Amino acid sequence: MIVLYQFPRCWQIPNPSHFCVKLETYLRMAGLEYRMIPTIPFTAPRGKLPYIDDNGVKIADSRAIIRHLQQHYGPGPDTGLSPAQLAQALAWQRLLEEHLYWISMYSRWQGSAENWQINKQAIFGSLPVWAGAPLAQAYRWRIKAQLRGQGLARLSPAEIWQQATADIAALSTQLGDQPYFLGQQPCSLDASAYGVLSNIINCPVTSPLQELAEQTPNLPAFCRRMQSRYFPELSA
Ligand SMILES: N[C@@H](CCC(=O)N[C@@H](CS)C(=O)NCC(=O)O)C(=O)O
Structure with missing residues (x-):
């Protein structure tokens, strides 16, 4: 299963990080299952959150992650865009x-x-x-x-x-x-x-x-x- 590393939730929004909200929303749009681990960027592969671990492969940067998800799990919500x-x-x-x-x-x-x-x-x-x-x-x-x-x-x-x-x-x-x-x-x-x-x-x-x-x-x-x-x- 995809493991999503991001800041802890707060403020009744999905995340205090813009990019963590983006990625978690994308995962839900694409219907992909994931498990969330709250953390801080200190130990992140590129020093920033979010990042994921997909079957032992760590990927950082929301754009690189979405590209990876599209390549491995299909085009998801962008299907059909011209x-x-x-x-x-x-x-x-x-x-x-x-x-x-x-x-x-x-x-x-x-x-x-x-x-x-x-x-x-x-x-x-x-x-x-x-x-x-x-x-x-x-x-x-x-x-x-x-x-x-x-x-x-x-x-x-x-x-x-x-x-x-x-x-x-x-x-x-x-x-x-x-x-x-x-x-x-x-x-x-x-x-x-x-x-x-x-x-x-x-x-x-x-x-x-x-x-x-x-x-x-x-x-x-x-x-x-x-x-x-x-x-x-x-x-x-
Ligand atoms: N281009 C990255 C940006 C990620 C990013 O800037 N994350 C911020 C939180 S919103 C962060 O972890 N910043 C910590 C730092 O810069 O030290 C992405 O799309 O994931």
Whole structure:
């Protein structure tokens, strides 16, 4: 059976990690059985979560994992997408995972002191204090360095929220009044979108980004739709 390593659940969303939500949603969309082991990225093969162990083979990076799953277990929810739809899905995933994700990380790791406490408790709260406190501090420095390396943290907050506004508006326009991002059927793009959007809209970390997303007519409804379809146990 596939073993999924990811952060412990919290906040009544599938995971505090955007990429862990994406992968677990994909597994459920594809109807693949898995067992979950809560962990932190410390011992992950590429130093990041999620990763899987599939019959003794460890694979890290949600994209590499989904490619592996598609090769070994079939195309799953992306069956039937045209080459043009697959291209669109790729472009939207890049916006979500390579841009909006970082704005969400900025809100969470570099935002207010209250947000930091909420985030710290969710990710490191299950560890004993002697281990959790220094690890949390080390990861905070690490993520701040990543945000500077990516370039986002070199912009002013006003510039960051301006970019967030454009991303959120584009996503809301693409979704329109369809249930899923490419139409009537969910596909791996929806798993990616749910991963990022649930971690913006449905988590207790408040920010201008969350306000922007909450004000759209359709993105919060998309998150509710995904949660009730794939994670009904979290709504109970
Ligand atoms: N490209 C990777 C990104 C995974 C990722 O960034 N995971 C974050 C959690 S959302 C992580 O484990 N970060 C720990 C670190 O960077 O030290 C994927 O698609 O899986």
